[in-house]
Amino acid sequence: MSDIDAPEVFVWQNIEEQARALFALYGFNEIRTPILERTQVFTRSIGDDTDIVQKEMYTFEDRGGRSLTMRPEGTAGVVRYLAGKGQDAGDARLFYIGPMFRSERPQAGRKRQFHQCGVEMVSPPSPLVDAECIALQLHLLKEWGLDGCVLKINTRGEAHESRQIADELCARLMPNREDLCADCQRRIDENILRVLDCKNPECGAIVDAMPPLTEFMSADSRAYFDKVVALLNELGLRPKITPRLVRGLDYYNNTVWEIAHPALGAQDALAGGGRYSIQMGKKPLEGVGFAMGLERVIMALNAVDALVETLSESVLLWFVSMGAKALDANFILEQELRNRGVACGMDMTGRSMKAQMRAANRANARFVVICGDDEVAKRVLLLKDMGSGEQCEIDKETLIERILQEKG
Ligand code: HAM
DSSP: OOOOOTTHHHHHHHHHHHHHHHHHHTTOEEOOOOSEEEHHHHHHHHOTTSHIIIIIOEEEEOTTSOEEEEOSSSHHHHHHHHHHHGGGGTTOEEEEEEEEEOOOOOBTTBOSEEEEEEEEEEOSSOHHHHHHHHHHHHHHHHHTTOOSOEEEEEEOOOGGGHHHHHHHHHHHHGGGGGGSOHHHHHHHHHOGGGGTTOOOHHHHHHHHTSOOGGGGSOHHHHHHHHHHHHHHHHTTOOOEEOTTOOOSOTTEEEEEEEEEOGGGTTSOEEEEEEEEEEESSSSEEEEEEEEEEHHHHHHHHHHTTOOOOOOOOOOSEEEEEESHHHHHHHHHHHHHHHHTTOOEEEOOSOOOHHHHHHHHHHTTOSEEEEEEHHHHHHTOEEEEETTTOOEEEEOHHHHHHHHHHHHO
């Protein structure tokens, strides 16, 4: 878990601002769900046999003996919120930006507290909505300056087909069971789809020799997927059909995808998403969404040199005070200018003139007001233009006028 401080925090502010602007363009509203939820919100939706639920959740009992979990992802909390709204959830389009928690082995691009920027769209199955969701995600990555992303896509078929698909897979994997890794031998019984995306080369070879998942699906599911792919191609987004992609969360059905960036190396998944059906209220809620890992987005921006280190807005004015009376006078004037929208600052510790000028430089001030007890007595101020180095004596009213003009 890391602190995020200046100047890196300016990059975060920048990408969050760009995301908010783009989400507004697509008609999304922000949702801020609690970081802590009842554990069952996650176990029921993400699935008991997933890595997240089995190994990665920060779960504890509160004083009332309730099991609570720090959210490992955003979808479950949003669906819990929408289920509470019932009919009113309608065709909600929501986005979120915030910290998530997974107790994973830390390595480059993998943190225990990380940040996701994601969306959830309530919608019954529709290839158009799935394609729109993916298009939005790639639009945002482009807006951030990340070209060259690879969109890997696949389908898990409709929810009601999952039993049949699992049986077909099982029939083909059983003869090779002994050659699979120990994890996959367990997965055959518990979560068979995950055998498909096992990183072990022997398991990979067995899976690659099998027909793709789509072979075990209905014509409707295949047509749905073909339509999503055709729409994405028409948008010029070049989806790469990836038969082994199934994603690590159980709530998915139909379209699933991941976006990778070559600059990221082993942990190259910048983002993932898919269509889901999650039951929390009376009826299952159908939707589609995605989440991007912001640490990875920033790593990729760094790697392709697209990281624009936006400096914080520099202050217009810095007050330098020599003596107690000057300090008070500057303090009052500083607050007066801030009330009128001027970014300004000052050092209140009464340090030397040199130290205060250094602070003005650090704050990137365009002007410095210098005031000593003499100036207070004469009711004037010294105004220094830090760009030109020019300095003049000025009265308070003229200074305010000038600074407001500079502010524009
Ligand atoms: P996910 O694939 O588990 O999907 O996570 C999405 C993204 O979060 C990943 O692609 C990765 O960039 C980032 N991420 C995940 N774990 C870590 C970590 N430990 N450190 C740094 N980054 C990480 C979901 O969470 C789904 N809720 C996405 C979704 C939304 N599907 C539908 N709607």
